[in-house]
Amino acid sequence: MTVPAMERLVRAARDTRGYVAAWRAAHPDGKVLGVMPMNFPRELAHAAGLLPVIVPDDQEPVTEGRALLPEFYCGFTRNLADQVATGRLDLYDAVFMADHCIQLVGAADVARQLQPETPVFFGMLATSLSDAWAGQKVAEMMNTFREEVEALSGSKVTDESLRASIAAYNADRRALRQIFDERTAGSTAWAPTELQDLVASAMVMDPVEHLALLELARAEKVGQPRDERVRVHLSGHMCHAPRRELLQVIEDSGALVVDDDLWTGRRFLSTDVDEVLEPMEAIGHWYTSRNGNLPCPTRVQHDADWDTWLVESTERSGAEAVIHLMPKFCEPHMLLYPELRKRLDAEGIAQLLIETEHEGIPLEAFRTRVEALVERVLRKRPAYA
Ligand code: SF4
Numbered sequence: 404m405t406v407p408a409m410e411r412l413v414r415a416a417r418d419t420r421g422y423v424a425a426w427r428a429a430h431p432d433g434k435v436l437g438v439m440p441m442n443f444p445r446e447l448a449h450a451a452g453l454l455p456v457i458v459p460d461d462q463e464p465v466t467e468g469r470a471l472l473p474e475f476y477c478g479f480t481r482n483l484a485d486q487v488a489t490g491r492l493d494l495y496d497a498v499f500m501a502d503h504c505i506q507l508v509g510a511a512d513v514a515r516q517l518q519p520e521t522p523v524f525f526g527m528l529a530t531s532l533s534d535a536w537a538g539q540k541v542a543e544m545m546n547t548f549r550e551e552v553e554a555l556s557g558s559k560v561t562d563e564s565l566r567a568s569i570a571a572y573n574a575d576r577r578a579l580r581q582i583f584d585e586r587t588a589g590s591t592a593w594a595p596t597e598l599q600d601l602v603a604s605a606m607v608m609d610p611v612e613h614l615a616l617l618e619l620a621r622a623e624k625v626g627q628p629r630d631e632r633v634r635v636h637l638s639g640h641m642c643h644a645p646r647r648e649l650l651q652v653i654e655d656s657g658a659l660v661v662d663d664d665l666w667t668g669r670r671f672l673s674t675d676v677d678e679v680l681e682p683m684e685a686i687g688h689w690y691t692s693r694n695g696n697l698p699c700p701t702r703v704q705h706d707a708d709w710d711t712w713l714v715e716s717t718e719r720s721g722a723e724a725v726i727h728l729m730p731k732f733c734e735p736h737m738l739l740y741p742e743l744r745k746r747l748d749a750e751g752i753a754q755l756l757i758e759t760e761h762e763g764i765p766l767e768a769f770r771t772r773v774e775a776l777v778e779r780v781l782r783k784r785p786a787y788a
Contacts, residue, residue, distance in 0.1 A: 478761025
């Protein structure tokens with residue numbers, strides 16, 4: 404029996420280990436690279452013949468890894484430490500990260516300490532993107548990444564192979580963006596959990612295979628007119644996916660998610676790699692331009708503000724409210740949040756902050772708060788008065 408495309412994508416998204424095992428069976432000499440979010444250019448590793456997998460929070464409870472990082476580290480990094488402690492991170496032949504957050508560096512140190520047989524490569528990319536030297540520094544680090552993936556794979560990254568990988572990932576991103584745009588336009592009703600699975604599977608799968616399934620899944624999707632629920636934008640949640648049950652509660656509480664800037668959403672899709680520039684130059688340009696397209700609280704750039712982007716985004720999508728999803732103890736998000744709140748208040752946009760936990764999230768309390776937000780927005784609608 405043929406398995407529907409959507410079901411295959413969901414499996415890849417939720418069972419990384421199963422997908423990697425199948426890939427290894429088909430590529431007996433192939434190596435799998437664990438890539439930490441959110442800045443490593445997977446195109447480089449793919450061009451070297453590796454399977455680059457963005458290491459997910461596998462949503463398992465934190466057990467043996469509990470003592471390895473302080474309790475005030477974010478759930479994602481504590482989950483990574485637990486993946487190391489319980490041997491789940493042995494899925495990867497090596498782990499690469501482009502630094503963006505001190506908590507993630509802590510998790511990488513745990514991997515180095517407990518799993519010394521797995522190479523962990525740590526590269527610093529410029530975080531202050533307005534500095535005159537940022538472009539040069541980024542280019543140097545991208546060249547180092549290239550050398551490291553070549554050493555790991557034993558294959559050269561030629562300009563030709565890199566161009567092919569860039570084209571493959573761009574095509575997959577474009578197709579995903581089209582689906583996200585259809586959701587925002589209201590022409591197709593994709594639930595946030597479905598979109599999360601589409602993006603999470605893209606983070607794991609080979610891009611050519613993913614694109615083929617994505618096109619089938621899009622064709623299988625039945626169009627459905629938008630209903631009258633309150634239109635909301637989901638914002639935040641760096642590095643890992645919000646819990647599916649939380650997304651479900653949001654939509655069950657009278658809200659309809661029409662757009663987002665989640666890492667497992669539009670943030671992941673925000674920027675293609677230029678196919679006209681020389682490929683290595685294009686890879687550096689991809690990194691330095693992403694923050695302008697969708698600002699990230701882990702980067703600094705004078706002409707890119709997340710709050711301005713958020714206001715403009717709600718104007719484009721017609722979102723009536725913003726729900727901030729903040730992983731507990733995510734410092735970059737916590738630091739930026741007061742600015743976001745102030746700006747949205749000034750613009751009269753209704754908002755709600757939900758601090759997410761790695762496990763044991765109080766779903767019913769969240770339901771009550773989302774229902775209250777929905778009620779507030781409905782009272783502002785002209786037809787309600
Ligand atoms: S950016 Fe936030 S979610 Fe990501 S590793 Fe840092 S603290 Fe954790």
